[in-house]
Amino acid sequence: MNRQSERLERLIADQEGDCCAADIDERIENLERHVGDVPSDTARDQAALKTLSNDTRYTIVRLLATAGRELCVCEITPVVEVSDSAVSHALSDLYDAGLVMRRKDGTWRYYEATKRATSLLDALDHTREGSR
Structure with a gap:
């Protein structure tokens, strides 16, 4: 697991009390959807x-x-x-x-x-x- 994933795992664990790989994947997928909402021509x-x-x-x-x-x-x-x-x-x-x-x-x-x-x-x- 890279350093960024470790930090995200610690954040989720701190917020939710527990964290697994699926939690990290779900958080990243959710955030990627938000990035997809950014207009392409800014x-x-x-x-x-x-x-x-x-x-x-x-x-x-x-x-x-x-x-x-x-x-x-x-x-x-x-x-x-x-x-x-x-x-x-x-x-x-x-x-x-x-x-x-x-x-x-x-x-x-x-x-x-x-x-x-x-x-x-x-x-x-x-x-x-x-x-x-």
Whole structure:
């Protein structure tokens, strides 16, 4: 029996009072079913989470979600306190990650938080107090 199996056997024995090979196999099979429920293509999910890890991008998506409406780039730039190019780059990253929608109207470009972005922010808000 390898070291991992020995540790699992000790855990099950501690929890259940007894453990045999069938108990270990059953536990592993049950956990493997959960792993099977993980979507096969998680790249977009991981990109969205990574994108939110940057202060500027997080602030922008928070601003857009809180505003609850489209905002022009000229409305975003003065309140995030970074350069125009940093705002532009951040908005591009947010768009690529599926966290903002964009619309061009003549020379103006408007951005709005997607449902995915607001859902992620809501989840963070909802769990903030419980994480202590």
